[in-house]
Amino acid sequence: MxxxxxxxxxxxxxxxxxxxxxxxxxxxxxxxxxxxxxxxxxxxxxxxxxxxxxxxxxxxxxxxxxxxxxxxxxxxxxxxxxxxxxxxxxxxxxxxxxxxxxxDLGSVHLADIVAQQGGDQHYQALLTWLPKIAMLRSSRWMNAYDAAFITQEMEIFKVWLLGQWLGYSSASDFESQWQKLTTSLTESMLAQPQVVMHRDFHSRNVMYCASAGRLIDYQDAVVGPVCYDAVSLLKDCYIKLPSAQFQRLRKESYRQLSDAGLLREMNYEQYIEYFNFTGMQRHLKAAGIFARLYLRDGKPGYLPNILPTLEYVIEAAQMYPQFQWLATWLHSEIIPMIEAKLAESL
Missing domain, CATH: 3.30.200.20 (Phosphorylase Kinase; domain 1)
Known part of the structure; x- marks a missing residue:
């Protein structure tokens, strides 16, 4: 820019x-x-x-x-x-x-607290915000997180990270595989109950002033899949929660949304699948945005977050036979190219 x-x-x-x-x-x-x-x-x-x-x-x-x-x-x-x-x-x-x-809310974010204290009680409190956000009245200032929107976000990864940053030349069958991936993730996200979502509910968008949490950066709120904000918080691009803590908090996110009547008759196994599929879409988009911030906006500080963000995608993709190709492709082709680029850029 x-x-x-x-x-x-x-x-x-x-x-x-x-x-x-x-x-x-x-x-x-x-x-x-x-x-x-x-x-x-x-x-x-x-x-x-x-x-x-x-x-x-x-x-x-x-x-x-x-x-x-x-x-x-x-x-x-x-x-x-x-x-x-x-x-x-x-x-x-x-x-x-x-x-x-x-x-002025000061300068202490959830990320700072987690780095110093672990932040478990803060996560527990923030999970109670999920139904409050989801049940906000919709506004004309909130776009629908529809198929076109989801596809557009997926393209950010292709255009900015693969094309503009890595200069990646895809194999002949890549486009059809990518289209199937986009279709599968879109169908999963649209099949969920559609609610108000903050869209960037993570550790850098919760600040603490006088020990009380405050939410910021909500101007991009949309109406979309019910588990999206839980994914943003618990699979944060800037903080990786320990496995046991993550498992416990994900179950609590399900309970909070279910008790509020926002999941219809969804069982926990279905919630986990929605959570994983939504996470794959979000993290592919986020990795593309980090590359775009560097190339277009001159902000290299987000580049180190690309690899941990894509590790989330690999972890989720490995759980499903139809996405094994994605996990293998990212691990064997894309991650080494990113590591080489990071060595040049940082």
Whole structure:
């Protein structure tokens, strides 16, 4: 993604400062000595700034209108809060210029807690959020996670990771195998009860402020397969849970969704299959996105997550005869090519 010219960057900074000053003056009498510091962004076109005065602090989300809109974030913030989910408070926004002034939640994510403490009790608490998210009222700001959407996401892996990054030349039968894979995963995902899903419910999108978990990055919520958010959380691209903990938490995710009446008459064995098939689609898509972030957006920091993400795909594919080819192909052909590319890139 092309960088903004210095002139446009300066112009953007001036508009940003004017918005911040106007809102701080409106919100508080503590108007002196405003500091505005850029902080690490996420895997998107959004930028974030920590805004501080002597007595207060905020986070500014900055989305240049030519790159996207903040409107879905604002509308879905209300939907999630209305449904009992803990989300950051929105203090002010400017849709035309792409600014949102938010509550500052600090810098502690679930990922940080897991790294230090293991996080089991936090996972247990987060699993109770699954039915709350699923039962949110649908909104026109939520797309349907339909066959076209699922197929488009599968293509991200082919186009960006295989084609653009690896320069992979596929065998003659690859396209038919890939099409069968896409069809199988799509049918499995559409056969599940369709509910509201956060779509990126993982360790970097749950923050802890005053020991309470808060959900962020919900602007891409859609209506899709019921087990998708459980997959996102428990087969996290950034954290691999120990096997025993994963097995226990997956069963708890089933119980939470089942007790809420969201699984119809689905038994646990069927849930596991849906979980595995959904995970294969999600992780192929995610691996492709990590390559795209590097090639298109100049963000190499996600490249190390590609191999563990594809290991999830291999683990799941090995369980099903119809997907043995996928596990073998990834392990014998694609993983060695990725390892060579990583050695060059990192």
């Amino acid at each position: 092309a960088s903004l010219t210095p002139e446009i960057e300066l112009q953007r900074a001036q508009i940003r400062v004017r918005f911040i000053e106007a809102q701080i003056e409106r919100l508080t009498s503590d108007f002196c000595d405003i500091s505005i510091d850029a902080i690490t962004g996420d895997a998107s076109f959004r930028s974030y700034f920590r805004v501080q005065t002597k007595l207060s602090k905020y986070i500014l989300m900055d989305v240049p209108p030519e790159k996207g809109s903040v409107e879905a974030f604002i509308k879905l913030n209300h939907v999630f809060a209305e449904g009992g989910l803990a989300v950051p408070e929105v203090f002010a926004f400017d849709v035309d210029n792409g600014f949102v002034l938010l509550e």
